[in-house]
Amino acid sequence: MLKIAALSKRFGDKTAVDRVDIAVDNPQMIGIIGRSGAGKSTLLRMVNRLTEPTEGSITFEGEEITALRGAAKRAWQARCAMIFQQFNLVPRMDVVSNVLHGTLNRRSTLATMFNLYPKEDIHRAIEILERLGIAEQAPKRAEALSGGQQQRVAIARALMQRPRLILADEPIASLDPMNAQIVMDSLRRIHEEDDLLVICNLHTLDTARRYCDRVIGMRDGRVVFDGIPEALTTAVAREIYGAGEDFSEAATSTAIETLDKPEIRAAEACV
Ligand SMILES: Nc1ncnc2c1ncn2[C@@H]1O[C@H](COP(=O)(O)OP(=O)(O)O)[C@@H](O)[C@H]1O
Ligand SMILES: [Mg+2]
Numbered sequence: 001m002l003k004i005a006a007l008s009k010r011f012g013d014k015t016a017v018d019r020v021d022i023a024v025d026n027p028q029m030i031g032i033i034g035r036s037g038a039g040k041s042t043l044l045r046m047v048n049r050l051t052e053p054t055e056g057s058i059t060f061e062g063e064e065i066t067a068l069r070g071a072a073k074r075a076w077q078a079r080c081a082m083i084f085q086q087f088n089l090v091p092r093m094d095v096v097s098n099v100l101h102g103t104l105n106r107r108s109t110l111a112t113m114f115n116l117y118p119k120e121d122i123h124r125a126i127e128i129l130e131r132l133g134i135a136e137q138a139p140k141r142a143e144a145l146s147g148g149q150q151q152r153v154a155i156a157r158a159l160m161q162r163p164r165l166i167l168a169d170e171p172i173a174s175l176d177p178m179n180a181q182i183v184m185d186s187l188r189r190i191h192e193e194d195d196l197l198v199i200c201n202l203h204t205l206d207t208a209r210r211y212c213d214r215v216i217g218m219r220d221g222r223v224v225f226d227g228i229p230e231a232l233t234t235a236v237a238r239e240i241y242g243a244g245e246d247f248s249e250a251a252t253s254t255a256i257e258t259l260d261k262p263e264i265r266a267a268e269a270c271v
Contacts, residue, residue: 001025001197002047002165007056008221009042016042018221019056027165027197029188031208034218035241040201043218044167047199048080049073060164081158083168087150091143095134095153098142099125102160121160128156132186148179155186165197166190173203184211205237 002024009017017039024030032040045051047058049065058065060080068076081102089098100117129135132152137145142153151171158166168187172180188211191198202208208215209229217225217232217240225236237243 001027001061003057003059004043004047005057005059007043007046007058008054009039009046009051010054015221017046017053020218020221020223022216022223022226024197027191027195028213029191029198029211030200030214030216031212032199032201032216032218033203033205033208033240036203038218039221040218041169042221044082044169044199044201048082048167049077050082078161079164081161081163081166083151083154083158083166083171085170085173087142087147087154089142089150089153089157092141094139095129095142095145096122096125096138098153099129099156099160102157125156125160128159129153131159132156146179147175148182151175151179151183152186155183155190159190159194163196165199168198168200170201170203172207180207187211205232208232 004022007020046053103121134149134152172183215229219240
């Protein structure tokens with residue numbers, strides 16, 4: 001499905017991503033972990049073609065992504081939806097218009113200028129918001145929503161693009177533990193229901209363990225672990241995080257587990 005081969009990115013003499021090979025055969029939910037500066041964002045950005053690789057190739061369903069130019073590259077960027085830590089919404093614009101922005105790539109400039117959206121797109125946007133449990137927020141300005149709600153709007157906008165894969169770069173890093181859980185549950189559910197490949201950069205190990213079928217550990221631009229969460233022992237984690245004997249997983253924890261309380265389940269139920 002997705003094949004990343006000998007992919008590298010250098011910024012001057014700094015190698016951010018160093019000969020990375022990753023093969024994905026079916027739509028998994030993959031977590032990429034590693035400490036800050038390990039190359040996680042650069043890797044995702046190359047898949048989305050926001051950053052040009054120095055060497056190597058990326059193919060998706062047989063198509064050479066790294067070779068796409070112009071309109072073909074923009075079409076790929078629409079199919080490969082990106083979710084960011086800081087949500088990247090238009091703060092003063094209402095929620096439903098933010099979601100409709102996910103259709104921008106297939107609308108004319110004139111239609112965009114006059115905010116003319118086809119009725120079926122508006123219906124779809126509302127349906128997606130309903131699916132994410134935030135339809136009642138549709139008329140509000142994005143900036144009036146909580147961080148967790150804003151991130152779900154960003155996920156809705158991504159779904160509006162009818163993506164083939166979703167890339168999420170630390171989607172929960174700015175959220176409190178309860179909202180982090182709601183957002184991760186949403187991503188997991190979309191992955192399962194839509195059979196979508198989701199690749200998610202996470203800086204905490206426990207989140208990757210809990211939500212992902214496969215975990216990729218990066219250190220200094222290289223993949224140092226690639227396997228099922230069960231294979232991720234403390235010794236392996238220590239290697240990924242470059243920590244010494246005193247390393248404890250708690251240091252990489254967002255303490256999501258401690259939130260298995262009834263009120264959280266209630267919050268999850270409306271996602
Ligand atoms: N645009 C850039 N220019 C120069 N160096 C960069 C740039 N983007 C990332 N880097 C460097 O590449 C390395 C990997 O960064 P990044 O991919 O952001 O890591 P992570 O997301 O794992 O924290 C870091 O050393 C970072 O400083
Ligand atoms: Mg990053």
